[in-house]
Amino acid sequence: MNACTRLSTTSATSPFRRKETPVQPVVHKQTRNRVFKELPLSDLVRTLSVLSVAALPAPLLSAIIGFVRRYSSTIVSSRILSWPIRQTFYKAFCVGENKSEIAANIATLRTRGINGVVLSFAREAKLDGHETDSVSGSEDVALKSWVASNIETISQVSSSDYIAVKFTGAGAKAVQAMQNFKYTDSTMVDGLTALKEGMFELCEFAKQRGVKVMVDAESSLHQPAIDYLTLEAMAKYNTDGSALVFNTYQMYLKASLDNLKSHLQLASTKGYTMGVKLVRGAYIYVEPDRSNLIQDTKPDTDHAYDAAVDLLLRGTHTTPEQPWTAEVMLATHNTESVDTAMELFRSRPAGKQPVQNLVFAQLMGMADEISMKLASEIKAISAETKSNDVSVYKYSVWGSLEDCLLYMLRRAEENQDAAVRSRVTASLMLGEIGNRIAFWR
Numbered sequence: 060m061n062a063c064t065r066l067s068t069t070s071a072t073s074p075f076r077r078k079e080t081p082v083q084p085v086v087h088k089q090t091r092n093r094v095f096k097e098l099p100l101s102d103l104v105r106t107l108s109v110l111s112v113a114a115l116p117a118p119l120l121s122a123i124i125g126f127v128r129r130y131s132s133t134i135v136s137s138r139i140l141s142w143p144i145r146q147t148f149y150k151a152f153c154v155g156e157n158k159s160e161i162a163a164n165i166a167t168l169r170t171r172g173i174n175g176v177v178l179s180f181a182r183e184a185k186l187d188g189h190e191t192d193s194v195s196g197s198e199d200v201a202l203k204s205w206v207a208s209n210i211e212t213i214s215q216v217s218s219s220d221y222i223a224v225k226f227t228g229a230g231a232k233a234v235q236a237m238q239n240f241k242y243t244d245s246t247m248v249d250g251l252t253a254l255k256e257g258m259f260e261l262c263e264f265a266k267q268r269g270v271k272v273m274v275d276a277e278s279s280l281h282q283p284a285i286d287y288l289t290l291e292a293m294a295k296y297n298t299d300g301s302a303l304v305f306n307t308y309q310m311y312l313k314a315s316l317d318n319l320k321s322h323l324q325l326a327s328t329k330g331y332t333m334g335v336k337l338v339r340g341a342y343i344y345v346e347p348d349r350s351n352l353i354q355d356t357k358p359d360t361d362h363a364y365d366a367a368v369d370l371l372l373r374g375t376h377t378t379p380e381q382p383w384t385a386e387v388m389l390a391t392h393n394t395e396s397v398d399t400a401m402e403l404f405r406s407r408p409a410g411k412q413p414v415q416n417l418v419f420a421q422l423m424g425m426a427d428e429i430s431m432k433l434a435s436e437i438k439a440i441s442a443e444t445k446s447n448d449v450s451v452y453k454y455s456v457w458g459s460l461e462d463c464l465l466y467m468l469r470r471a472e473e474n475q476d477a478a479v480r481s482r483v484t485a486s487l488m489l490g491e492i493g494n495r496i497a498f499w500r
């Protein structure tokens with residue numbers, strides 16, 4: 060199947076017309092126009108110092124990442140070594156360690172026009188086959204602690220926020236059951252019963268608090284089980300005309316567009332609202348069967364992302380007999396994706412649409428120029444239209460320095476890929492500092 064057949068939902072009239080070469084980040088005039096004017100100098104300097112590490116030559120950065128990973132516990136226990144990490148990387152990427160710190164940082168984000176957070180507990184699963192989770196008798200201690208930490212995360216946010224759930228954080232037994240899962244084999248479905256019950260328990264708590272549950276997508280080894288569990292939760296909790304539970308679609312996977320379409324059909328047949336988070340995908344380097352699973356080129360992934368946005372925002376692939384409805388979050392740092400989605404959403408014909416609200420999200424510590432530009436656009440749109448149908452969120456993690464360290468290393472590795480974009484952020488921040496110096500003189 061070639062890219063054109065795969066992406067047939069992008070119609071001839073689509074606003075998405077990408078070049079076939081990898082796209083450099085586009086910095087629009089409005090983005091250049093002091094998007095960071097609301098940020099205090101301390102935040103600008105901190106982010107610049109983090110970005111300058113991300114801009115180191117790749118072999119040197121990989122060596123530093125390897126060193127930190129190896130000696131993480133020594134670093135965390137040393138006050139001298141941990142202090143600079145806490146003041147720079149931790150503060151840039153993580154929202155806090157305890158309830159009051161988290162609440163204060165979320166409040167600061169809101170004052171800058173960010174509508175809310177997608178909060179995630181930072182502790183990541185160690186998927187190296189040497190997990191030592193305790194499974195005492197029939198009780199799965201790791202699973203219980205996963206449910207408890209997600210419930211704690213829910214209690215840290217307010218009703219307009221989301222929490223992000225990572226199923227592989229539920230411990231060795233759960234991960235094994237996920238790896239064994241085959242949709243067609245009912246005994247494998249039975250293997251996921253405990254994890255499903257754990258998911259339902261945390262959804263129940265989220266429902267009482269009005270907090271949405273966003274399930275992260277992971278590697279293709281675990282994704283079929285994640286899809287199964289999330290669809291089960293959606294069928295149970297997304298039945299009142301809104302979405303409590305969201306599934307994530309990684310558009311770098313060749314199968315994702317068809318998957319999304321079939322899940323939309325399933326939702327309409329079963330009568331629930333789909334919760335969709337769209338990403339390009341972050342596991343490209345760990346996918347064993349990359350050539351079969353992943354789009355052949357970066358532009359192919361871009362087209363697939365655009366096609367999914369087009370499908371959702373235009374409401375194509377819905378029929379009067381089987382209409383679907385969805386809540387959508389576009390989780391991306393790609394300026395072109397953000398701008399075209401915003402244009403498409405704003406230019407839709409009036410009347411009832413299958414997607415009523417559009418939510419954008421960026422990771423905390425990354426692509427701040429996109430988040431800040433969106434925040435100011437959204438403010439202007441709300442003032443003009445008196446509606447709040449577009450919003451922007453930051454995906455943030457919380458936890459101790461030790462919990463956050465692995466997460467930060469993964470982000471630092473990802474940042475190597477996003478080096479060009481990091482340079483754009485850095486140059487905009489330097490410009491803002493220059494503006495303030497010129498003003499003081």
Ligand SMILES: Cc1cc2nc3c(=O)[nH]c(=O)nc-3n(C[C@H](O)[C@H](O)[C@H](O)COP(=O)(O)OP(=O)(O)OC[C@H]3O[C@@H](n4cnc5c(N)ncnc54)[C@H](O)[C@@H]3O)c2cc1C
Nearest residue numbers: 275276338339340341356357360390391392393420422454
């Ligand atoms: C709020 C938020 C939540 C996220 N949640 C998840 C999640 O749950 N699961 C997850 O997997 N990721 C998640 N991500 C990460 C995301 O998948 C991307 O890795 C990251 O955002 C970079 O993609 P981009 O859309 O920002 O744009 P860009 O920087 O334009 O795109 C980079 C992406 O393009 C793709 N790509 C790069 N080179 C190639 C190539 N040669 N062939 C094919 N494709 C290529 C990769 O997906 C790469 O990450 C999340 C990101 C955000 C902002």
